[in-house]
Amino acid sequence: MGEPTPKTAGLIGGGLIGRGWMILFAVAGWNVRVFDANLDGEAPARASVRGNLAIMQEEGLIASAAEVEARIRFVPTLEAAVEGVDWVQESVFEDVEVKRQVYDAASALTEPEVVIGSSGGGIPPDDFTATASHRERCLIVHPFNPPHLVPVVELVRATWTSDQAIERAKAVMVELGRKPVVVNRAIMGFVLNRLQGVVIDEAIALVGDGIISPEDLDACMSHGLGRRWTFMGPFETMEMNSVGGFKEYATRYGPLYRQMMQVERPWTEATLDKIEAWRRAEYPEIDDITARRLWRDRTLIKLGKAIGATS
C-alpha cells in the first residue's frame, strides 16, 4: 500500500511569486517542476527558496528544509514542466501576449481537468485564456506577498471558468494551507488590492493635508486597526463593536462614516441584509457575540505577545 503517489505541479516562472509557489507545493509534499524563460534563473531562485525554507525549519513549520527543497526541479522547457502534471501555475510578468502563449501551450499538454492558475494581479483572465484548450479550467489564482506566509489566495473567475474548476482550485489551495476566496468578476485590483488601495489613498491624503505624520499614520494601522483585522475582517469587527450585530452597527454609524467619505455610494438595505445574514449564520444569537468577544480579547493578547517578541 505505502505512501500515496505524490502529485506534481508545473510552475511557469521562477521570480518572486513563482518561488512562493515552489515553497507552498513542495512543503505540501508535491513534486515541483519549474520552467523559467531565463535559464540562468535557477541559482538565484534556489538561494532565495533555501533562505525561506531555513527560516521555516528554524520556526518549526517544517521538519527538513533540505527534504522540501529536493522536491523542486528546474527543467529546460515549458513542455517538460507541464506534461502530465496535476496543476499548472503561471507566474510570468504582466504581459498579455506572453500569458496567452503559456496558456495555449500548457492547456494543449495537460489533461482537461487540470486547473491552470495564473498568479497575475492585474490583467483580466478573459484576455489571455480565451483560446486555451478547455478554457473552463482556467482562472486567476492570485497570492499575496509573501505568498508562502500570507494565507489568502484570490480565485478570480474568467467568464467561462466552471464551478468544478473553482472547487478543484479551492481543494488544492486548502491542501496547501491557503485560504481561498472567490472573486466573481475581474474588476480592477480584484478585492485585495482595492481594499489596500483605499487605505493607501486615504493615508497619503491625510499626510498630504498635514493631519498626521507618516510615522504616526503607519502606527495607527500597526498598533490599532491591524491588530484586530489580522484575525477578524471589517464586518466582524463592526459586529464586535455593536450592541445588536453587524446591521445594527452599520445603521447606527453609517451616516457618520458616509460623512467622512468624499463620494456617495449608497449602502443599500439589501446589501446590509446580505452581510447580516452571514453573521447570523455564524452566530445565530446576538448573545453569542459576547462569547466571541472573549475570543477576540485572548487573540489580541496572543498577538501582542507574538509581536512584542519580534519588533
Added chain:
Amino acid sequence: MGEPTPKTAGLIGGGLIGRGWMILFAVAGWNVRVFDANLDGEAPARASVRGNLAIMQEEGLIASAAEVEARIRFVPTLEAAVEGVDWVQESVFEDVEVKRQVYDAASALTEPEVVIGSSGGGIPPDDFTATASHRERCLIVHPFNPPHLVPVVELVRATWTSDQAIERAKAVMVELGRKPVVVNRAIMGFVLNRLQGVVIDEAIALVGDGIISPEDLDACMSHGLGRRWTFMGPFETMEMNSVGGFKEYATRYGPLYRQMMQVERPWTEATLDKIEAWRRAEYPEIDDITARRLWRDRTLIKLGKAIGATS
C-alpha cells in the same frame, strides 16, 4: 526610600471606554477614582473589569487581578474624582453640553498642568474645551476598542492645545503601555475611523456589487491584508513590496491604484517625499529593506502560530 507615591487618575464615566481606562491606569500602578453619573454603575463596571483582569492574569500579563482591582475606587461626585489628581480622563457619552460641563468643573479643581483628556471620537475638542480653565492642557485622548488591548491612542489637538500638554500626554500614554499618535486637526473621524471608514465603505460596495461574498471579504482582511498590517502600516508595507523604497513603489503603482479609486485626489510629489524621508530616516539604505523583510517573515510566522492557537 520605599516606593514612589503612586499617581492618581480621575475618571469621569464608567461605561465601556471608562472601564478600559480603569484597567490601563490600575495595571500601570496608578490609583484610580471613578465618578459615573449613574450611581448604580459601579456593580456592572466592576464585574466587567474583573472579567477582563482575570483573562489578563491567566495570560500572564499581570500578576494579581485582585491587587489591580483594589486600586479602583468609585466616588459619589465629580469633585471627589478629580480633586488633586495627576490626570483627568472624560469618557461620557457624545453630548457637547455634558462634556463642556465636565471640562469646566474638572479644570477648576485641578492644577493647571494636569492634562484633561477626552475619550470622545467625534465632537471636535474646540467645541467643549473653550471655556475650561487653562484650556491649553485640554485635548482628545481617543482609545480604540477594546482600549486595554489595542495599543493605539489618538491625541487630537484643540486649537489651543499646547505642545507641553501633547508631550505630557505622550509620556503618560507610554507609561500605560500605549502607542500615542498625534492628530493635528480634529477632522471628522480623526485618523483611525477614517482609515476604517474607507475600508468599510469599499467592502460594502464590493459585496453590494456581487464581486465577493461577505465571508470571503472578511477573509481577505483576516487572512491577507491584516496579517501584514498588524505589525507594519500601509507605508512600510508598500516599501516591503518595492525594489527601491516607498516612493519607488508609490510612483510605479500609483497610476494603477488611482484607476481603482472613484475620486481623483492628487498624490503630490511633496507628500511622497515626506513619507519617503521618514522611511529613509528609519532605514537609510535600500539594502536595509532586505533585512527588514526577514523580520517581516519571522513576525508573520509568529502571528500565524498565535492565531492558529486560538481560531
